[in-house]
Amino acid sequence: MSTYRSSSVGSFLPLRSRTASRRPQTAKPTTIATSVASQDIVCAVCESRGVSSTIGLALINLATAEVVLCQICDSPTYVKTVTKIGVFEPSEILFMSTAAESKLRYIVQENLPDPVFTFLDRRYWSDKGGQEYLDRLAFPDETDSLKLTLGGNYFAACSFAAKTLKYVESELQRVFAAHSLRIKFEPSQGSMMVDLQTIASLELIQNLHNAKSRDSLYGLLNQTLTPMGARLLRATILQPSTERVKLTARYNAVEDLSTKEDMFVSVRQVLKGFVDADKILTSIILVPANHTAQYVEQSVNNVIMLKTYVSAIKKVHQALGAAQSDLLLTIRELCAPGGHRSIEQLIDDTLNEHVTYQSKPLDLRNQRIYCVKAGANSLLDVARQTYKEANADAMDLIARLGGRDQICFKGQRDPDRNQETQDITLDLKYDSARQYYICIPAGEPEPLPDVFINVYRKRNRIECSTLDLVKLNQKISDAHNEVISLSDQTIQDVLHDVCQEASVLFRISEAIAMLDMLAAFAQLATSNDYLRPELTSALAIKAGRHPIRERIHSSKFIPNDAYATSQSRFQIITGCNMSGKSTYIRSVALMTVMAQIGCFVPAQYASFPITHQLFARVATTDDLDSTVSTFAAEMREMAFILRHIQPGGMVLVDELGRGTSTTDGLALAIAISEALIASNAFVFFATHFHDLARILSERSGVVNLHLSAEITHGASKMTMLYRIAEGPLPDRRYGLAIAKLVDLPPEVLNVAHEVSQELGLLAERRDSKTRALVISRKRKLLLSLREQLLIARESTMAEEALCTWLKKLQDDFAIRMDVIDQDIIVTSETREGTEEEAGRSYETSLGLNPSDCGQDAEPEWT
Structure with missing residues (x-):
């Protein structure tokens, strides 16, 4: 049940949410993965006053001592803010007390699963307080740059002050050690926007049907060996990068690892021995106000785990000895012995040499007893x-x-x-x-x-x-207990000195997390035959495969090609039921996400443009929690997409409008398609509305494709080919074929066949081409040729291969132009014949006998 807490001048009073009585527990799929679900994240939200909404966010992960600050210029629907909060899934959200009835609070409550709200007095939201905490807690070498950043982001600074001052110190009774907190400012740019519904629909983190299944993108890619790497992978999938330089560096690193087997094996072997460094360091720097016996005992455990962590760092440096990519060299330099030698020396002077962290309770207790060297006391x-x-x-x-x-x-x-x-x-x-x-x-x-x-x-x-x-x-x-108590002073001295070097250890932890994620990508690339993608202005995939379905149906999966540019940005995919339309469009989206997190993709060749937004409208079930039908739910989702889609985005639409009548569904599909074409985004539109493909076929930027199937033996057998092909779906009456296969009564099938033939004849008469449509085809072909030549100019193909490709392009253009010219002739002859036939019918209806008259004779009336 949704609850929030309200406070004034330090008092916290639990209250029921206003919507608790009418809003049942939601069944929306979560984006949290089981391996990282234990994170305790608190978010503070501060909103500006006025027409233009500026939102400041401060999110702290109490399990890993990491603070993310963000300031967003948002729309009136707060889509960016809700998406950002939803990605982190905070356990508690802090608002200013004056925002208890604000629009933002209600929108967050409706879009996130059962949030817990805490309302703090306005005096705790101070940018000056945020700057003071920054001076005290940030890493020394990052303080100046962070102060400069927060100086221009007033609302992010206010959120940071409220969260740190009120929640952590007053409510949790804990204090961070000086200059030990990881603070990052993430601008609203720099990552792909993936809304929460798309995350669930595309199964980026969790399988829609079975939450425990690994059949999701995260489950597929999670070959990581450390908890830090798993957390980084999840965050990266939810926020794919849009920075070309960063992605290129990751591609180079993955290629370096996957092509050097000895280095790759060494890195994977070293990573197996790492403890959760982030949680260890957080336990060290986040100190309770009162030292209990439990804290003293845990401090000894932390020092033992810290020794295990520090002793494993130098092995990473050695394992990356053959690295050549810039990113791997940077990681190797961070893990160099000189960077953490002082910490290692401090631990060696205090702890026994053979002490390591143990998982069994008795072994761990014995290690606590003998961790401090003999003779100290x-x-x-x-x-x-x-x-x-x-x-x-x-x-x-x-x-x-x-x-x-x-x-x-x-x-x-x-x-x-x-x-x-x-x-x-x-x-x-x-x-x-x-x-x-x-x-x-x-x-x-x-x-x-x-x-x-x-x-x-x-x-x-x-x-x-x-x-x-x-x-x-x-x-x-x-x-x-006596041993632990006597060891405490020595242990606390070690921890105090370690806190002074926390920034170094946190950076090394981040480097190891990145190395773990890259090694997981290399593992996938080598074991699944993945290919390095290119970053270009065109989406081009040769023999692309759905990464999740391929694992399930490894011996049967049929790859497909995909190609989209500004002149083929709106792709209408038709096909009969079970032909693979949904799998095709989902595979394109999943490969796009994989490419923009730095992973290789399942294809023989792949190039991708930088995608800044990803929307998917593919769900087909009623929203029972909100008493919303399938049609109402899909219209609501499409309204959201149309309000926020921009050039450089990607939209997946699957079976739009089938929840209402055919006429209304087609009308809405056409209207929404027109709006999506005008947005200049890449759109993959899977539909059963064949009229949609016909009506929009001559529009600039529209391409018709279909998933092919074969009907043999008098429609007694249907074979799905799962192959993408050009053009709209041929009129093979696949629905009638499937109906015949399920043994409907013969009289029902006969009537359906006759009706289908009559409707087909009506459609043929309605589809007669006009000269204007033929000319638009010619214009569309010329624009496509221009785009192909521009791509060729920027390509890196060898001269001989480029000449061969240009010759083929010339021949194809000539053939297609000739086909259009022939259509013009046929259209003219058809129109003349139709007009002549219409004239004869008119004369006959008037009783005129043309054979009795000369060409200039006047008609004779009877």
Whole structure:
């Protein structure tokens, strides 16, 4: 249920949302992936007053100590703001108290799944406070540039102040160490805008039908080996880059990794040993106001994990020894031993050499006990000896209990069998809740001796304890706590010094995350035969494959070509049911996203223009939560797209208008298509409205394509070819063929066939070409030729290949122009014949006998 919290002067009062009673829990798919779902993100939102909406955002990830600041000049519908917030999926959203009833708050509430709101007093939203926190928390070498940036972004600074001052320090009672917080300013430009509905429809992060399935783009690409790499991959998919230089650098790095097998194997092997560096560093720099025993114990764990992290960095430097791309060389330089030598030396002087982070509870406890070197504190050494002796006593106790003739079942002899009882097989186990306990295999005879207490019987074992073991556990626990307490001062000194170098360690963590993501891309490229794309002004794909469907149907998937330029920007794709229209348009969109995150794509050749917006209207289900029908939902989505689409965007439309009557659906499809053509965006429009293809066929920028199928043996068998072909769908009456295959009654099929023939004849008479349409085809062909020549001028083809291509282009142009000229002749002859026939019919209707008259004779009336 949606809830928000309101506060004034530091008080927090839970309140029910106004919409809670009428708005059930939403079933909208989330964009969070299971591997990164534990992030705790808080967002502060500050809005300007006036007609032009300027929104300041500050998002803090409390799990990774990262702050993202953004200031957006948005439209009245706040589409950019909602998209940006939705990508991060904050667990709580902070608003100014005066914005409790604002339009922005209600729009955010309606578009995000069950947000929790907190309203803060206006005095906490201060740009001066934001600048002061920036001085205290930002990395020293980034402070000046961030202050300059925030100086011109007043609302982002206000959001930063409210979030840091009120939420983290007052509500969570935590303080960041000085100069240790990662702060990034992300402008609204620089990344592709992908709205939340498109993220769900294209299954970028999560499968629509099964949330646990890996059949999504994130599930496919997530070959990462570190938590940092998985988080970076998710963020990159949701915000693909539009910076050509950045993408080229990633392509070069992936190519470098995929072509050097030894380096690639070494990098993947090194990355397997990394702990979650971001969370470790966050735990170190985010200090609670009161030091509890739990915090002291966790601090020791953090230092051990930090040692594991720092010791693995130099291996990355060594693994990238053969790197040649600029991005890999930059990562290698960041991981050089000189950059973190002071931290490594500090840890080596304090911790024992062989201490590493362990996942098993008992091993981790032992590592905490012995992490600090001996001799640092004599009392610490004594406490360790006590701990060691108590553990040895526990082992001896189990050995005595399990020894022959030490304990037995009731009586020394079995009265029924007249034989001595068997020994008991005992195992000493440990978990963090019960500490040491005894485990007995289930096959041992019962009842157990009275010495055993707290007995729990499970399927294949019995778990229990003894009074002596309980006392030893308490002794061991006291010794453990004493060791941790005596180690605390040494550990805190180490952590204080590490905080001074936090910026270096965070940068290395980001570099390792980038390396992990690039190595995952290289893994995909080599194992799935992916190709490096080019960045050009045209979308050209040869033998492209749907990356997700290809994995599911690896032996059956049929690749297809795609080509789109400004003269073929609106592509109408027709075809019968199940012919692959949806798969075709989705594959183009998914490959575009892959290309703009720096990944290779599943094709034999691919070039892409930089796409700044991606919209998809492909859902076909009713929105039951909002009591909205399929047709109303798709009209709402199309209204959203038409309001925000711009040149340089891409739109996918699948089966628009089929939720209403054929006449209304076609009319709306034509009107919406006209608007999309005028937007100069790339549009892939899959439809069953064949009249749409006919009506728009002569428009500049429109191309008709279809997915082909074959009907054989008198329409008794239909074969889907899943091949894209030029032109509208041939009139093969595929629907009637499918109806015949499902064994409808013959009389129904006969009537349907007769009606279809009559409608076809009407369409033929209606489709007679006029000279104006033929001339528009000629103009369209000339514009296409001009565009092809411009592309050829900018191409990097060899001279011989270019000459061959130009000769083929010339021949194709001549053939197509001749076809158009022939159409003009046929059209003229048809019109003359039609006019003559119409004249004869008119004369006959008047009783005129033309054979009785000369050419100039006057008609004779009867």
